[in-house]
Each structure stands twice: as structure tokens, then as C-alpha cells.
Amino acid sequence: MKYDFDAVISRHNTGALKYDFAVERGKPADILPLWVADMDFATPIEVSDKLVEIARHGIFGYSESKGPYFEAVHQWFSRRFGYHSEEAWLIKAPGVVFALSCAIRAYTETGDAILIQQPVYPPFASMVNANERTLVVNELVLDNGHYRIDFDDFEQKLIKHRARLFILCSPHNPMGRVWTKEELRTMGALCLKHRCLIVADEIHCDFTYPGHRHHVLATLAPEIAENTILCTAPSKTFNLAGLQASNIFIQNLALRQKFIRQMDSSGYSQLNTMGIAACEYAYRYGEDWLMQLRDYLAGNRDYLRHAIGARLPEIRMIEPEGTYLVWLDFRALGMQAAQLDHWVAHQAKLWLNGGASFGTGGEGFMRINIGCPRALLREAVDRLEQALHTLPARKNQKEKL
Ligand SMILES: Cc1ncc(COP(=O)(O)O)c(C=O)c1O
Secondary structure (H helix, E strand, O other): OOOOOOOOOOOOOOOOOOOOOOHHHOOOOOOEEOOOOOOOOOOOHHHHHHHHHHHHHOOOOOOOOOHHHHHHHHHHHHHHHOOOOOHHHEEEEOOHHHHHHHHHHHHOOOOOEEEEOOOOOOHHHHHHHHOOOEEEEOOOEEEOOEEEOOHHHHHHHHHHHOOOEEEEEOOOOOOOOOOOHHHHHHHHHHHHHOOOEEEEEOOOOOOEOOOOOOOOHHHOOHHHHHOEEEEEOOHHHHOOHHHOOEEEEEOOHHHHHHHHHHHHHOOOOOOOHHHHHHHHHHHHHOHHHHHHHHHHHHHHHHHHHHHHHHHOOOOEEEOOOEOOEEEEEOHHHOOOHHHHHHHHHHOOOEEOEEHHHHOOOOOOEEEEEOOOOHHHHHHHHHHHHHHHHOOHHHHHHHHHO
16 A cells, blocks of 8 residues: 555644544543544645645735636546536535535525435534524434435425425435435435425545445436535545535526525635645545545444454444444443433543434434544444443343353
8 A cells, every 4th residue: 555544643732623622522531532524644645745835835815716626626526426517517615514504595495494314414404403494304214234215205205394405415424325326316306306406415425335336416317417506525535624625516507696696695705725725636636545545444344343243242333335434323232312422432432423413313323433543443442342341231241251
């Protein structure tokens, strides 16, 4: 391997949200943080070299992208996903969550119903609520360790609540489903049938495991493309979340104009200087790095699956098809959500995301972030194993032996 993803790079005292705010957030100081969705890997060297060059120049005035920026983004999606965009469709935004909120305000009115599929990335619900729209949930169904969509419920919810907007998470955070073409086509067709716009959050598109392929929703049919706001970003792929750059594609002119009006009224204008450069350089030079990272993450996933099977029988791993986030089922421990959160943080000394924060169906689960050197994942398994030994059921078992 050309890149050393095993290297543990300290992020303490860097202002990292993941590492430096445990005590402020009521966690033990020596907790191992595998929560918020950024990775503990350095971005491709071509990106950091470019940022150093800009830093050395020393002037950080207003910046704007030119043709090569679009070319780099366009080439990436065209080459990797067969999504062929035009420069006019692209709107740059400081983040995907910012874009979700803009879309909610651009396309719906106060009180309108918005459909999401929980358990899901918490800002989907919080943006709907914060904008005073009505949250409607199509709960994902766990069948034999595999999540699937209840399409009857999906359609009934669209009809009954007259949902104006559906926020799709593809691939899905937290349980790592990579939706198949058929699943995406069905959702796309139902939304068209019931006149519901789709905001497709495809921020995790670059992380799929062998045997699974991400399909950009807008490639499935021209009429679906016309009904879709596609949200992408280099931030998950290349670990650039702190640079705040995302690319939103809106092919439909009327929808695009509405979105732009909403962005303009928010007072936002250009991306930050570093974000523009990092995005362009990452998409232009980062593919080799990403290919090796994907192999490394597959190794992390395999390690976790084996370790859980062998040493943590109380916990079940939902096999992820994509993303570097893994959804763990702790329901066998029989703890309430708050009790489980507390036990994981204070007994196992692990900072994970509590499942209940992902909404309906999340209670009893935890999300772990495996975008880290394997040594940290080993440490996490050791900590969980030790914590499980302290539980009465395990203690009794040991005493019997
Ligand atoms: C599905 C999903 N959308 C959006 C985001 C955040 O995007 P941004 O930082 O661009 O707002 C995340 C981060 O975890 C995510 O998982």
C-alpha cells in the first residue's frame, strides 16, 4: 500500500469536535471517540500541499471557482457513476445540511409534510422540525439482519400526508444500505406519481464495499433527474468536513432558480478559499488514495465482524454495504436508550452515537465510526469486551465455569 492508513495521527488539541470536547459534553476525558462522521486519516497529500501553498501566499480574500473546479467535480461523477452534469446545474454550498434546509424552505411551506426514512442521520428530522414543517416517517424494516423499505407504507405516507418533499439518504447513514437500482427506481417513481420532490443526499456515495454499487438517483430516468435535488460533497470522501464545501446539482431550471433565491436570501455567497481548492484537488488527484482507503475500510469492517462474532456475542453487527459507519444492535442487553448511552460512555469508555438520536427504530442500537486506524478499532473491541464482563449475565457465566 502506498498510503499508511495504520498510522495513528493524534488529533488531540487540534479543535477536533470528535476528540477535544468530551468533558464539555459530559463524557469521561479518557473516552475513545468513534462517533461523528469524519475520519482519522490525513487527506491526500496533493490536497494538503495545495492548501499549504495557499497558506504561504498569505492572503485569504474572497475567492470563487473557475472552469477547472467544475471540470474536476464533473469528471469524478461522470467517470465513477455515469452522472453527466452541466456547469449551470451546479450550486456550491457550505454543507449538505445547509442545502437540505435551503431545499426545505425553497420548496415547501410551513406545516407541509416532508418524508424521511428513519433511523436516519439526525439533521434530516431536525431541519424539518426547525423549519416548522411536518415530519412524516417511513420506518425502515429490519428483516433477518437486513434493512428493507416498506414501499406500501412509503406510498401511503406520500398520499395521506401529501408529502411535498422526500429526503433520501443514499447510501444510508446509519445502517449502511446501498440502495439497489430497483429500490431507487421504485422510490423515484412513487415520488413522481404523487408529485413529491426528492432531495437525494448522496454524500456517502464513494464508500461502497465489494459487491455493492452506488447509483446516482438522477441517472435512473430523465423524469427522476428533473424531480431531484442532488447533494454531493468531497467532505466524507476525502475527510474535508472542516473546509465546508459541497456541490448541489439541480437540473430542473425552475427548481434551481427557487433554490438559488433561497440561498441568496440566507446571505451566503462564496465558498471559503481553502474549501474551493481542496475540493478541486481532491477530485482531480485523490482517486488512487480513495481506492486504497476503500480496501482498508473493508478490512476494518471484516475485523469488526470477526471480533464481534468471536468476543462480543451480545452485540450484533448490521453488515454495512457502504459508508464507514456501522450500526450495532445492543438490544440483547435489554437497556433503555439513556442507560445504554451511559454504559457505553462510562463503562466501555467509548464515544459512539446513540441509536435513539436517529429516530424511530433506533433505540437499542449504537453507531460506530470505523474510519480510523485498525489499532483504534481493536482498542474499541477490547473496551467493549471488558465492559461486557462487568454485566451480571456474563459474571454469572464466568462464575459457573
Ligand atoms: C447523510 C449525511 N448528510 C450530510 C452530512 C453532513 O454534511 P455537511 O457537513 O456537508 O453538512 C453527513 C455527515 O455525517 C451525513 O452523514
